[in-house]
Amino acid sequence: xxxxxxxxxxxxxxxxxxxxxxxxxxxxxxxxxxxxxxxxxxxxxxxxxxxxxxxxxxxxxxxxxxxxxxxxxxxxxxxxxxxxxxxxxxxxxxxxxxxxxxxxxxxxxxxxxxxxxxxxxxxxxxxxxxxxxxxxxxxxxxxxxxxxxxxxxxxx
Amino acid sequence: xxxxxxxxxxxxxxxxxxxxxxxxxxxxxxxxxxxxxxxxxxxxxxxxxxxxxxxxxxxxxxxxxxxx
Numbered sequence: 001x002x003x004x005x006x007x008x009x010x011x012x013x014x015x016x017x018x019x020x021x022x023x024x025x026x027x028x029x030x031x032x033x034x035x036x037x038x039x040x041x042x043x044x045x046x047x048x049x050x051x052x053x054x055x056x057x058x059x060x061x062x063x064x065x066x067x068x069x070x071x072x073x074x075x076x077x078x079x080x081x082x083x084x085x086x087x088x089x090x091x092x093x094x095x096x097x098x099x100x101x102x103x104x105x106x107x108x109x110x111x112x113x114x115x116x117x118x119x120x121x122x123x124x125x126x127x128x129x130x131x132x133x134x135x136x137x138x139x140x141x142x143x144x145x146x147x148x149x150x151x152x153x154x155x156x
Numbered sequence: 157x158x159x160x161x162x163x164x165x166x167x168x169x170x171x172x173x174x175x176x177x178x179x180x181x182x183x184x185x186x187x188x189x190x191x192x193x194x195x196x197x198x199x200x201x202x203x204x205x206x207x208x209x210x211x212x213x214x215x216x217x218x219x220x221x222x223x224x
Contacts, residue, residue: 025208036223036224038220040220064219066224067223068221068222068223068224069221069222069223070219070220070221071220072193072222073190073197073217073219074197076190076217076220077192077217078214080215080217084163088210093220094181095222097224098224099224100224102189103220105222105223105224107224108222108223111188111220111221111222111223112221112222113184113185113188113218113219114184114218115184117218
């Protein structure tokens, strides 16, 4: 299967994901089609600003549609407690775009309320060539600034 | 009194409400924050009247959603 991990180098905005976590995310997203799949990412941030995803959480999209996702807040709460017990921190969330490119939609931007988060979007537009990108989104709700983070797949 | 906010112990005024705690904690975009107390989710309409008690465990969770 082809895996396109895109990104541009932006100083201090680098994030890594393990191959096994990417595979799990991709397999789950495929299984949830036509609905969007979603979850959380957690890990640690080094002093030089590189974020490492140590664990991904596959959570329920309570909207169960191909147009929208809402992470189940009860599962979100349990995930946050799990992170705490593991000594890792929330880094953001991920969701799939079953039919559209890997870029934040207007709705994604509108609901990106945590300026500290990394937002990962996995496109299944071309089923055998998933594209995963990471974004940083900040600013007022009607004038969000979106920057692509450098996303790197690492062994593991 | 002592409560736990996001896993951290905090000393707050007796009878503090969730609205007051949200302000005290400088929660960003509180309209998009879901709040749980002792793992029970609290309706946003009740934030102003929900008084916290000694030992309560409070979590602020950002609404996580989007669309294509």
